[in-house]
Amino acid sequence: MTVLTWKIGGPAGFGIMSAGPMFAKALKRSGYSVQGYPEYPSIIRGGYNCYHITFSNESVFSVYKRCDILVALDKVVFDNEDITENMTVIADFDSIKLSEDIVCKKIHIPIKNILKENDFPDIVKNSIALGASAKLLGVDENIVFKLFEESFPAKVVNMNIEAAKKGMQYCENVIQNNFKPDDKVKDYLVMTGNEAIATGAIKAGVGFYSTYPMTPASSILHYLAGVAEKYGIIVKHTEDEIAGIIMAIGASYAGVRAMTGTSGGGLSLMTEGVGLAAMIETPLVIALSQRPGPATGMPTWTEQSDLKFVMNISQDEFVRIVLTPGDLKELFVMTFEAFNLADKYQVPVFVLTDKFLSESHFCVDNLEYDGLEIDRGYIFEGDESKPMDFFPRYKEFKNGVAMRVNPGTPGGLFKAPGNEHDDFGFVATDSKTRIKNQERRFRKENYIKDELPLPKLYGNENAEITFVCWGSTKLPLMEALKFTEKFNFIHFSAVNPINWEDVKNIFKGKKLVAIETNFTGQLASIIAEKTGIVIEDKFLKYDGRPFFVEEILDFVERGR
Numbered sequence: 001m002t003v004l005t006w007k008i009g010g011p012a013g014f015g016i017m018s019a020g021p022m023f024a025k026a027l028k029r030s031g032y033s034v035q036g037y038p039e040y041p042s043i044i045r046g047g048y049n050c051y052h053i054t055f056s057n058e059s060v061f062s063v064y065k066r067c068d069i070l071v072a073l074d075k076v077v078f079d080n081e082d083i084t085e086n087m088t089v090i091a092d093f094d095s096i097k098l099s100e101d102i103v104c105k106k107i108h109i110p111i112k113n114i115l116k117e118n119d120f121p122d123i124v125k126n127s128i129a130l131g132a133s134a135k136l137l138g139v140d141e142n143i144v145f146k147l148f149e150e151s152f153p154a155k156v157v158n159m160n161i162e163a164a165k166k167g168m169q170y171c172e173n174v175i176q177n178n179f180k181p182d183d184k185v186k187d188y189l190v191m192t193g194n195e196a197i198a199t200g201a202i203k204a205g206v207g208f209y210s211t212y213p214m215t216p217a218s219s220i221l222h223y224l225a226g227v228a229e230k231y232g233i234i235v236k237h238t239e240d241e242i243a244g245i246i247m248a249i250g251a252s253y254a255g256v257r258a259m260t261g262t263s264g265g266g267l268s269l270m271t272e273g274v275g276l277a278a279m280i281e282t283p284l285v286i287a288l289s290q291r292p293g294p295a296t297g298m299p300t301w302t303e304q305s306d307l308k309f310v311m312n313i314s315q316d317e318f319v320r321i322v323l324t325p326g327d328l329k330e331l332f333v334m335t336f337e338a339f340n341l342a343d344k345y346q347v348p349v350f351v352l353t354d355k356f357l358s359e360s361h362f363c364v365d366n367l368e369y370d371g372l373e374i375d376r377g378y379i380f381e382g383d384e385s386k387p388m389d390f391f392p393r394y395k396e397f398k399n400g401v402a403m404r405v406n407p408g409t410p411g412g413l414f415k416a417p418g419n420e421h422d423d424f425g426f427v428a429t430d431s432k433t434r435i436k437n438q439e440r441r442f443r444k445e446n447y448i449k450d451e452l453p454l455p456k457l458y459g460n461e462n463a464e465i466t467f468v469c470w471g472s473t474k475l476p477l478m479e480a481l482k483f484t485e486k487f488n489f490i491h492f493s494a495v496n497p498i499n500w501e502d503v504k505n506i507f508k509g510k511k512l513v514a515i516e517t518n519f520t521g522q523l524a525s526i527i528a529e530k531t532g533i534v535i536e537d538k539f540l541k542y543d544g545r546p547f548f549v550e551e552i553l554d555f556v557e558r559g560r
Contacts, residue, residue: 002482004068010074017038019051019129030143033055033185038359058482060479062476065548068086071129072090084103088104092111095111109167114167128163131163132168141168184365188363190362193358194358200335203372208251212241214265214299215355216354220261242272245260245284252283257339278318278348282346283342287350287351289353290355302546303354303517304472307526322494323337323452328367333372343404344375345448353472357472380412382409383410384411391413393414394422455468455506468512469489476548490510500530507533515540
């Protein structure tokens with residue numbers, strides 16, 4: 001066994017979403033590479049929450065479907081999980097009806113009695129379970145206690161430590177595995193994808209972030225709000241998504257690096273704002289964390305369902321950049337570069353992620369800081385001798401790009417209407433101006449293509465199957481590559497605009513299979529449109545869950 005999996009489950013309100021990430025950090029500090037995947041319904045209390053950790057002494061990229069160790073904090077867990085005889089289950093079996101019929105490796109922790117005898121509140125159930133889990137896996141108890149000190153208010157730290165100790169007392173056996181912790185892993189970072197986006201934005205010098213909270217993009221807002229004072233960022237929780245994008249456009253118009261983020265129907269509300277940013281050529285970065293739709297859909301689950309929406313968002317045609325990073329490092333670096341691209345080409349730039357990548361925890365050795373330099377593009381510095389002169393804001397300066405000017409710059413007067421306009425921003429309706437502007441604006445694409453990465457091949461060059469993917473699907477494919485050389489995969493970390501003639505060459509001689517978490521194979525459709533290459537074979541998933549490693553291996557073994 002090269003990996004182990006641990007899962008904790010129970011109703012919302014039982015502290016599952018704090019216990020899971022905390023135990024992931026405990027395993028990481030013990031020297032294991034970890035990947036933590038949360039599932040939860042869109043309700044405050046009740047339902048079924050779980051947090052699934054895959055860990056090893058080797059790099060772990062994604063989640064497995066199987067569960068080796070299950071912590072059941074409530075009987076609802078047994079209604080939602082497939083219990084197998086090889087599974088180790090930590091539970092208060094005295095409180096589970098017909099527990100004698102459950103066939104597994106049982107570790108009985110009398111949680112109900114522990115709470116009563118020690119006058120503990122129900123909320124410390126998760127600490128009892130963490131103590132038992134730490135003991136079972138040989139995690140140093142001091143690592144767990146230190147995490148309690150870092151995570152809980154001082155007044156309840158000792159209570160949670162005592163609760164964990166009680167759990168440890170009932171778990172004497174330690175699971176033996178054939179791999180040992182790696183000291184280097186202890187220095188790794190454990191981050192979510194949204195934290196990587198926020199960190200990349202900070203590195204890029206973001207000065208303004210505005211949006212209305214929407215799962216699973218909300219934690220970008222939360223993270224930036226928490227560090228706003230430290231980094232000098234204005235963070236606005238707006239009344240709705242329309243205000244969120246319009247305020248970000250206004251901040252960018254004023255000269256500040258600005259960003260907004262959303263998901264699902266939030267982007268639908270932002271549609272007209274995206275078109276406005278394009279028409280007035282104001283730089284804008286938009287982080288989109290995808291979830292199943294339409295309408296409210298499944299707000300706390302994952303899907304890669306908005307790629308074609310982003311490719312065609314808002315009326316008419318205009319240049320937009322679509323980035324589709326697949327892991328933490330790509331999220332960090334490409335968010336940073338999104339700000340440079342937005343400034344240099346004065347277009348909307350989308351950074352696409354999804355619930356799986358946004359909210360899961362991943363282990364990363366470092367974030368790449370070397371070579372990242374801020375580029376604000378062409379900015380008019382002013383003319384003091386002609387302070388009230390109008391400036392040709394929309395006249396081509398280079399490569400289809402006009403020169404920007406910040407409000408208040410001497411000699412920098414111009415208008416910025418949502419209408420078509422002349423070089424100075426005055427509304428224009430003549431055909432000559434329209435043709436000139438459209439040709440100039442689209443000329444930018446020729447130069448953007450040279451800056452965006454082409455899709456990259458991972459795995460054995462001569463493998464039988466070549467999966468074609470984008471975004472977070474890279475991660476389960478990376479994990480599955482550990483077990484077979486029958487497949488390789490081509491990952492798109494950017495989709496628009498790229499050099500599609502070069503993509504054709506990458507595809508040559510390969511048996512292509514599109515793998516996406518959506519119903520229609522949206523990237524495959526774009527590839528057919530741009531290259532004429534129709535990928536007939538598709539492996540699609542649209543149940544709100546990411547691809548599990550076992551599903552990919554099973555597909556490959558069946559020779560599909």
